[in-house]
Amino acid sequence: MARSTGEDAQALIRSLRSAYAATPKNLKIIDLYVAFAVSTALIQVVYMALVGSFPFNSFLSGVLSCVGTAVLAVCLRIQLNKDNKEFKDLAPERAFADFVLCNLVLHLVIMNFLG
């Protein structure tokens, strides 16, 4: 039975990959951006695990900046996805403008908290 699960897993992955290849390019860019932000956050967490959490505010601001921007990017992706009926009438430029504005506000707060 192990062999079938292995084969099933591979089949699953292959189908996911092909499905993913069909997504529009701008959504792929946003996914890449999210992956970048999350990996940066992970690296910061590993660093904190190594050297301790002093100064804690800097650690939090760094991690939350990454997480915050990832969240905002996810929201942007939701708004830009044409399959999403809820946001059909929303112009993509408007969504992008919101994204930029929220990011700027987030980073102001983060910079203040960085210390």
Add this chain to the structure above:
Amino acid sequence: MADRRGMPVYFLAIIATLSICNAVASSSVVHPVSDPHRSAAVELFTPAGRSLSLEETYEALRTFEVLGVGKAKLRSDGCLSVLEVLKSAPSSPKDLYYALKVNGLSKCTSERAVFEIAASRLKAALSDASSLLDYHYTVGGLVLIKDQSPDVDVALSDAKGTFQSIKALSQSDGRWRYGSNNPESSTYAAGVALETLAGIIKLEDSEISPSMISAVGNDIKKLFDSIEKYDDGTFYFDEKVVESLEYRGPLATSSAVVVGLSSFASVASEKIDIPGEVLLGLAKFFLAIGVPGDSKDLFYQINALACLENNRRVSVPLILSLPATVLSLTKKDQLKVRVTTVLGANSPPLKLKLRQVLKSDAADVSVIDSQELTHDSEGGFYYLDVLPDNIDVGKYKFVFQILLEDPEHKKSYATGGRIHVPIYVSGVVNVENAVIAVLDSDLGTVDTQKNLDLVKRNDISLSANHLQKLRLSFQLSTPRGLAYTPHQAFLRLKHETKVEHIFVVGNTGKQFELVLDFLRLVEKFYYLSGRYELEVAVGDSVMENSFLWPIGHIELDIPEAPEKAPRPPPVAADPYSRFEVKAEIQHIFRAPEKRPPKELSLAFLGLSFLPFIGFLGGLLSLGVNLKNFPSAPVPATFALLFQVGIGAVLGLYMLFWLKLDLFTTLKAVGLLGAFLLFVGHRILSHLAATSAKLKSA
């Protein structure tokens, strides 16, 4: 003044004791004004370098006048300033007042014209006067003019009105305010006011009715109700509120009240009744200062004492003083007492009786009967030929009483009832039959016994073991042959290692004895065997021959110390080592946190750039392009500005982190944000329009 905060508590204590101490009279010795005061006056009133103001010149001249000291240079310097003030045009009433005072003492000028000008100026100032000090200087100046040049017209235009305005400033407790807009009342001001009111009466006594004078008399009574008192019968005045800016201290305040009282009493038609005890208490307050170290204090003291002495309308205090309060039986000292006035002048004829002699520990029974002291008219003092036989070595209180011979004088002089004076009688205490012995413990038989001669060093040697006892005995007797217990009677044993033990020699009557039972003392001696130096010390403040003699040594044989015996305390090589500088204490408020090594941090910094590079690489692999970038110039500029704007905001955030503060940043963000909004709106709407065109097309 460090005692200011304690004053209210002290004041309460005074009130409590005032009610109790009525008839108990004084018990401290003061000395009347004498040569030390005169030499201090000469020294204090010659300031180095600067010239004296008129007020200071007056104070100096008045003090010299009372003490009978002359100072010509002061007079001539003073006259220069006096003439300047009296002749030149604008002088304040205060300057005129002090100039006239100095003139009265040094007689600089007696030209009528000068006085007339001064009088007219003072009268003009009087009509404008509103505060107590204004009245004081103007009225006082006019009184001085009247004394120095009787022809000049110094009549007051409205004496009654002026009197009433000053009286209106008085308070219900006898104190006075300085002005109608000054709510604080002051005892010093009361003294000044009384002097001013006396001045008005001197100038125009017909206008002032007896009822007004008796009203002021009531104020004086109320003022004297607030007088403060020490236990030994000294009375003084002090302000109720000591924190005010004008607080001058009890000496100045009491002096002002005495001066005011004596001025008023000398012009008042009815007698002001102040108890002699109070006046004597005030005199003692001034005399108990001794010789003040400040010129102003000396002036206050001498001026007040002169008023107390020279005013015949109130009782004149008589001061009892003793040149020596320690009498030696060995030298056969005589008891000598002086009775004088406060300034040192002779008293009227009187008898001085020694009523009682009380021992300090048995304060009820007098050792002697009442006797009279003989008067030595040449020396001016009273003495007792020989001290009565009952008076032995020790501390006593001699109780004197002054009896005036002329019954008329009884009303005009204050003698103070029974006066208690502490006297020390010293003498040689004889030491006899001093014996030191080593006894066997059980039977008490004497093993060795040596006689001691405690008038000099002895050098006996004894030896004992822990089973024996040491006994020291001697007899002390006073010159009169009675028993005496001195303050200290010790035997000291000092070991070779400098460890010492001190024992008190107890007594019954004349016999002093100390028994050291070594069996019980082994632990106290820290089990140290060996040679102990012996010293005997007997001493007292009234013993003329207090002594500390080494008498020899004793070899003590004590068994070894058991395991848990206490160690003797270490004796420091240098007894002053405890005063050395101690180690400095380092204060750590919070230990700094451990920081990671620099290389690790830099490594992770580089590592955190990796995802960004990965992002860029991913973008490239996805095949991103800038094809949608508008080509037309206007939208292109907007697009560029949009990117630049975002970059500027991020750059501003970097600056914010590096050095700016939040407020500047917010202001800049506001500006940039507005710009960015405008630009972004333009470009995004353009893009939206183009994509909509594409869709519809």
